Amino acid sequence: MQQLSIGFVGTGRIARALISGLVNDPANRICGYDKDPDAIAAVVKQFGIEGTSSAAEVARDARIIILAVKPYQIGEVVEELRPHLTTGHLLISVAAGITSEFIRQHSIDAMRVIRVMPNTPAFTGQGMTALSKGIMATQEDIALATTMFSAIGRVAVLDERLMDAATAVSGSGPAYMFSLIASIAEGGRQCGLSMQDAILLSAQTMLGAATMVLNGEKTPEELIREVTTPGGTTEAGLKQMDAHHVRQAMIETVKAAAARSNELKQ
Ligand SMILES: NC(=O)C1=CN([C@@H]2O[C@H](COP(=O)(O)OP(=O)(O)OC[C@H]3O[C@@H](n4cnc5c(N)ncnc54)[C@H](OP(=O)(O)O)[C@@H]3O)[C@@H](O)[C@H]2O)C=CC1
Numbered sequence: 001m002q003q004l005s006i007g008f009v010g011t012g013r014i015a016r017a018l019i020s021g022l023v024n025d026p027a028n029r030i031c032g033y034d035k036d037p038d039a040i041a042a043v044v045k046q047f048g049i050e051g052t053s054s055a056a057e058v059a060r061d062a063r064i065i066i067l068a069v070k071p072y073q074i075g076e077v078v079e080e081l082r083p084h085l086t087t088g089h090l091l092i093s094v095a096a097g098i099t100s101e102f103i104r105q106h107s108i109d110a111m112r113v114i115r116v117m118p119n120t121p122a123f124t125g126q127g128m129t130a131l132s133k134g135i136m137a138t139q140e141d142i143a144l145a146t147t148m149f150s151a152i153g154r155v156a157v158l159d160e161r162l163m164d165a166a167t168a169v170s171g172s173g174p175a176y177m178f179s180l181i182a183s184i185a186e187g188g189r190q191c192g193l194s195m196q197d198a199i200l201l202s203a204q205t206m207l208g209a210a211t212m213v214l215n216g217e218k219t220p221e222e223l224i225r226e227v228t229t230p231g232g233t234t235e236a237g238l239k240q241m242d243a244h245h246v247r248q249a250m251i252e253t254v255k256a257a258a259a260r261s262n263e264l265k266q
């Protein structure tokens, strides 16, 4: 069993989702630093990882450093880490928009950098992580990152130019899905269900529908046809979705998020 020392700089919302899965592998030794003392105290308490008091200490204690701060904070964190980085480190950034080249150029020339885009369903082991290789990272680094992130769900290795699109679909995607679940549940509530029942019916339906798509035997279009009895209830519902341009709205939603990811680029 390969022992991995993993250090987080930034232990906010997404770091917590990743840590919740990574702590389950006894081969992982995890430490973290957050400039917000409450954020680091919370993960130390909840997951039993080792808390440190600086990014430098993370670099001292971990070979794999996960940068989990907001995009505009990445430059400052890399500056802080730079004097403590060696070619033995692997930097993994989860920041939306920030390129692996920005991180390499602000760290050390030979720095191996991997850019990843996970999502919060990592909390349930059903995460989706897109990852891409920076120019100095090796295929072994990608294999290692793939294994690491497979512990919290599925992994897709993509060319870095596709990371804005991946961010828009699966990074931000849980928020769209939660919004759809809530809207469908609200419709159910207005038709007489209790909110609790409506959320159960709505969320379990999304889970089941997603599972059918992932089984891969039929396309989403074929699956829609199978639900839609001519002249029946689904047809009446889908007509309203069309009248309100829901499909186009979802396409525009993804395009706006991808454009924002591109704007965050440094
Ligand atoms: N939330 C999500 O679902 C996803 C987020 N991401 C990416 O993950 C990154 C983090 O997002 P999220 O977890 O939502 O953000 P959070 O604000 O919840 O977490 C970031 C944490 O890093 C801390 N921090 C800031 N500067 C430093 C520093 N110099 N050293 C150590 N810690 C620092 C922040 O403290 P303070 O608040 O005081 O600044 C905060 O506690 C972003 O780049 C985002 O693009 C990627 C995929 C999904």
Ligand SMILES: O=C(O)[C@@H]1CCC=N1
Pocket: 096, 167, 171, 172
């Ligand atoms: O909203 C954001 O910018 C981050 C990136 C993807 C999900 N959350």
